[in-house]
Amino acid sequence: MNAEIHAGGNTWRSLPAAQQPEYPDAQALRDVIAELESYPPLVFAGECDQLRQRLGAVARGEAFLLQGGDCAEAFDAVGADQIRNKLKTLLQMGAVLTYAGSVPVVKVGRIAGQYSKPRSKPTETRDGVTLPTYRGDSVNGFAFTPEARTPDPQRLKRMYQASASTLNLVRAFTTGGYADLRQVHAWNQDFVRSSPSGQRYEQLAREIDRAMNFMNACGVDPEEFKTVEFYASHEALVLDYESALTRVDSRTGHLYDVSGHMVWIGERTRQLDGAHIEFASKIRNPIGVKLGPTTTPEEALTLIERLDPEREPGRLTFITRMGADKIRDKLPTLVEKVTASGAQVVWVSDPMHGNTFEAASGHKTRRFDDVLDEVKGFFEVHKALGTHPGGIHVELTGDDVTECVGGGDEIFVDDLHQRYETACDPRLNRSQSLDLAFLVAEMYRDQ
Numbered sequence: 267m268n269a270e271i272h273a274g275g276n277t278w279r280s281l282p283a284a285q286q287p288e289y290p291d292a293q294a295l296r297d298v299i300a301e302l303e304s305y306p307p308l309v310f311a312g313e314c315d316q317l318r319q320r321l322g323a324v325a326r327g328e329a330f331l332l333q334g335g336d337c338a339e340a341f342d343a344v345g346a347d348q349i350r351n352k353l354k355t356l357l358q359m360g361a362v363l364t365y366a367g368s369v370p371v372v373k374v375g376r377i378a379g380q381y382s383k384p385r386s387k388p389t390e391t392r393d394g395v396t397l398p399t400y401r402g403d404s405v406n407g408f409a410f411t412p413e414a415r416t417p418d419p420q421r422l423k424r425m426y427q428a429s430a431s432t433l434n435l436v437r438a439f440t441t442g443g444y445a446d447l448r449q450v451h452a453w454n455q456d457f458v459r460s461s462p463s464g465q466r467y468e469q470l471a472r473e474i475d476r477a478m479n480f481m482n483a484c485g486v487d488p489e490e491f492k493t494v495e496f497y498a499s500h501e502a503l504v505l506d507y508e509s510a511l512t513r514v515d516s517r518t519g520h521l522y523d524v525s526g527h528m529v530w531i532g533e534r535t536r537q538l539d540g541a542h543i544e545f546a547s548k549i550r551n552p553i554g555v556k557l558g559p560t561t562t563p564e565e566a567l568t569l570i571e572r573l574d575p576e577r578e579p580g581r582l583t584f585i586t587r588m589g590a591d592k593i594r595d596k597l598p599t600l601v602e603k604v605t606a607s608g609a610q611v612v613w614v615s616d617p618m619h620g621n622t623f624e625a626a627s628g629h630k631t632r633r634f635d636d637v638l639d640e641v642k643g644f645f646e647v648h649k650a651l652g653t654h655p656g657g658i659h660v661e662l663t664g665d666d667v668t669e670c671v672g673g674g675d676e677i678f679v680d681d682l683h684q685r686y687e688t689a690c691d692p693r694l695n696r697s698q699s700l701d702l703a704f705l706v707a708e709m710y711r712d713q
């Protein structure tokens with residue numbers, strides 16, 4: 267490894283880094299970093315390049331990005347069922363969008379690395395006891411005890427291992443036959459009878475079957491449908507971890523963060539003179555940046571200067587998360603100014619993070635109708651400006667949780683307690699995710 271170039275992955279260290287864990291033992295952290303630096307990459311730099319090319323197609327208006335998964339993955343949820351259910355949900359959504367929206371879909375999970383959480387408050391108080399807030403399994407434990415909530419650098423190694431086993435199973439499913447498009451019915455088997463979206467999906471799967479029979483009859487090799495391209499992404503939050511997993515690509519001499527194919531910088535860490543943007547500017551992975559309602563056009567343009575100086579379609583994805591009540595007001599100027607600058611970014615809607623509220627029961631939740639309305643606003647703005655609504659970024663799970671209210675198989679506020687399992691933000695369940703995919707496919711077709 268070239269030490270000089272590798273140092274490029276550490277230039278962030280001299281800058282202020284928001285939302286970093288405060289470890290009690292600096293030497294223990296250094297030991298963990300040294301160990302992580304010796305671990306093999308989780309992804310290959312060439313795969314990151316391939317995703318950048320796919321996102322280039324999205325930027326040009328030729329494809330659509332579906333990015334989704336947990337708000338916060340958890341170490342104890344690294345099991346075959348959970349991973350399969352999540353993947354299955356994303357594959358079903360992908361099939362709906364591809365078929366009903368008539369557009370190639372680039373599929374990216376918030377998966378195999380989504381273990382670190384920025385928080386709005388540094389501490390949490392319960393019954394007069396104040397402890398550090400939970401910052402994701404990579405940092406501390408969810409249990410409300412001083413031991414669990416103390417940041418422990420050993421957790422970064424567990425994050426690597428959990429990411430590796432998740433990615434291994436995802437790769438097995440996506441290349442080994444499970445994700446074969448001829449399985450469109452099988453993905454739905456446990457689901458169809460019980461839910462309106464499952465039944466709607468079943469009808470679509472029958473049409474896909476017919477289309478595939480037609481293609482077979484035309485001589486298309488059925489093996490073409492056997493594997494699916496699927497990529498892993500997460501928020502690059504804990505920079506000690508991300509930079510320990512940043513390596514020089516022997517083919518090109520460039521730096522890649524090999525902890526995932528795509529990484530994004532969150533709304534709370536996108537300071538222009540901060541460590542996260544500096545880190546992201548040094549790596550060649552496709553980069554996302556979340557843009558909330560306070561983003562100014564000047565900030566967006568400076569982000570482009572910093573992260574995409576070559577104006578390479580696919581390098582930079584702007585993930586807007588304005589809130590349903592603000593998107594129609596805030597997004598147009600940003601899109602106009604960015605487009606006028608000549609940059610070709612991918613525009614993606616995260617309709618989750620601007621629409622969170624606390625229910626009377628104390629559960630953090632989101633209304634399906636607000637989520638839908640933000641996506642609608644996103645499509646309306648792009649239609650009016652003649653730009654491409656490039657994709658959606660959603661928090662979802664394949665399990666039948668009750669965390670967001672609404673949807674075709676309606677969840678009510680009074681249901682929230684039944685299966686509220688998230689460690690951080692409320693996720694769409696499988697039925698709500700499929701509902702959303704059908705509605706987004708209609709919007710895409712209509713625009």
Ligand SMILES: O=C[C@H](O)[C@H](O)COP(=O)(O)O
Nearest residue numbers: 337383384385386387690691
């Ligand atoms: O997932 C994102 C953030 O960590 C989350 O929205 C912040 O939530 P908080 O306001 O509960 O800290």
Ligand SMILES: C=C(OP(=O)(O)O)C(=O)O
Nearest residue numbers: 337532533534556587619
């Ligand atoms: C923290 C997140 O989002 P944001 O940075 O947009 O608040 C997230 O995606 O979980």
Ligand SMILES: [Mn+2]
Nearest residue numbers: 337661690691
């Ligand atoms: Mn979240």
